[in-house]
Amino acid sequence: MVDIFNPSEEHKALREMVRSFTEKEVDPQAEDHDKREAFNRPLFNKLGELGLLGITTPEEYGGSGMDATAAVIAHEELSAADPGFCLAYLAHSMLFVNNLAVNGNEEQKKRLLPDVCSGKKVGGMCMSEPDAGTDVMGMGSVLSKADGGYRLSGQKMWITNGAVADNELGDVFLVYAKDDEVANRAISLVLVEKGMEGFSLGQKIHGKLGMRASTTAELVFENVHVPHANLVGKEGGAVRSMMRNLAIERVALAAMSLGIARRCIEIMNQYAQDRKSFGKSLNHFGQIQRHIADSYAEYMAGRSYVYQVANSLKLEDYGSRSDSDGVKLYCSTMAKNVADRAIQVLGGYGYVSEYKVERLWRDAKLLEIGGGTVEAHQKNMVRDLANVEKIL
Numbered sequence: 001m002v003d004i005f006n007p008s009e010e011h012k013a014l015r016e017m018v019r020s021f022t023e024k025e026v027d028p029q030a031e032d033h034d035k036r037e038a039f040n041r042p043l044f045n046k047l048g049e050l051g052l053l054g055i056t057t058p059e060e061y062g063g064s065g066m067d068a069t070a071a072v073i074a075h076e077e078l079s080a081a082d083p084g085f086c087l088a089y090l091a092h093s094m095l096f097v098n099n100l101a102v103n104g105n106e107e108q109k110k111r112l113l114p115d116v117c118s119g120k121k122v123g124g125m126c127m128s129e130p131d132a133g134t135d136v137m138g139m140g141s142v143l144s145k146a147d148g149g150y151r152l153s154g155q156k157m158w159i160t161n162g163a164v165a166d167n168e169l170g171d172v173f174l175v176y177a178k179d180d181e182v183a184n185r186a187i188s189l190v191l192v193e194k195g196m197e198g199f200s201l202g203q204k205i206h207g208k209l210g211m212r213a214s215t216t217a218e219l220v221f222e223n224v225h226v227p228h229a230n231l232v233g234k235e236g237g238a239v240r241s242m243m244r245n246l247a248i249e250r251v252a253l254a255a256m257s258l259g260i261a262r263r264c265i266e267i268m269n270q271y272a273q274d275r276k277s278f279g280k281s282l283n284h285f286g287q288i289q290r291h292i293a294d295s296y297a298e299y300m301a302g303r304s305y306v307y308q309v310a311n312s313l314k315l316e317d318y319g320s321r322s323d324s325d326g327v328k329l330y331c332s333t334m335a336k337n338v339a340d341r342a343i344q345v346l347g348g349y350g351y352v353s354e355y356k357v358e359r360l361w362r363d364a365k366l367l368e369i370g371g372g373t374v375e376a377h378q379k380n381m382v383r384d385l386a387n388v389e390k391i392l
Helices: 010-037 041-049 069-081 081-103 106-118 238-274 286-312 321-351 359-364 372-386
Strands: 123-126 142-146 148-161 161-166 172-179 189-194 199-206 214-226
Touching: 010 069, 010 081, 041 081, 041 321, 069 081, 069 199, 069 238, 069 286, 081 106, 081 123, 081 148, 081 172, 081 238, 081 359, 123 148, 148 172, 148 189, 189 214, 189 238, 238 286, 238 321, 238 359, 286 321, 321 359, 321 372
Parallel strands: 123 172, 142 172
Antiparallel strands: 142 148, 148 214, 172 189, 199 214
16 A cells, blocks of 8 residues: 555655654744744755755755655645744745746756755745735736846845845845736746845845744845846746646645644644643543644545645646645645644643744744645636536
8 A cells, every 4th residue: 555645765755754854843933933033044955965956856956856745745844843933944945946947948946946945045936015915917027138148127025035044135035026028027047146236135024923934035136137047937938837837835844734734733642631620631621622632633634635645746837726726725724723723732832832833823824825825726726616517
């Protein structure tokens, strides 16, 4: 019988390695970096040493050459300890590294992928803007022809890894912008690198509800000269690249939800055994039993769905949008609800940071918003399902 969660010995070994690393290195630093709203760059570099930063990138470019299921395993395990740190990892490894590995040309991949796979450089992706989130096609950033390439003007908002420290830009970004030179101002995708004149850090966003161990920033592009060699794909052809990468992004975000839910279940299950009330352990009471049992069943349902989708997802294809959206739609809300139940089981202890579930609850909320809102997933799924006569 095939284990869908570890479909090969390689996947099983990967999970054991990432779980061991997470327990020894990621978990102990999580609360401190959450409080300080700080990105742990040295720890991030260790992910490069383990081959995780280029987990889906071919070995010839410095990656590990693994598949979507491997990416899911890494995100589930890391998120069980520190979802904020894991989000920085996702923005780098999926939104930049995997995106470029699938959509970039040979020169771009040879020049940039080794450094981002090793952790020497930190990457990210720029899509959202101050006035354009879910309405991606409403973006205002503009790409215009110029001598030897293009001029890029606009602002991007909510960019994970936009700042790797308070006043330090991330190293390299994939930026989506309306192309003035093509029909209907279709979207193009370009590489923008730190040091390009006119490219600067706007505001670093503080005071987030959760995911505080990943930095979030506004990036400003003031007539930035982008050489033609930094165009990814064809002029006006970036929507295909975008859709291709959104599939793995949403599956990886669903995997993060799994990590949050699993950790919350472990904590509340142990607490309910250890804590006594009215002479009995809490897990003898029906109200507590319901919180634990419902959480476990929902987690396992979501986990089975995520791994089923990941096992069939080809990184160079779109996959089924109904399912890549569907796993994130289900798992993001599931994780938030499980974390909420964990706080309820722990009572006052659940409301303070010592038991971790309050941080996991705060982190879980972003997953209903970032990488596509639950409302956007519902819209996409219903639109796609309208063209299907039979579900199976």
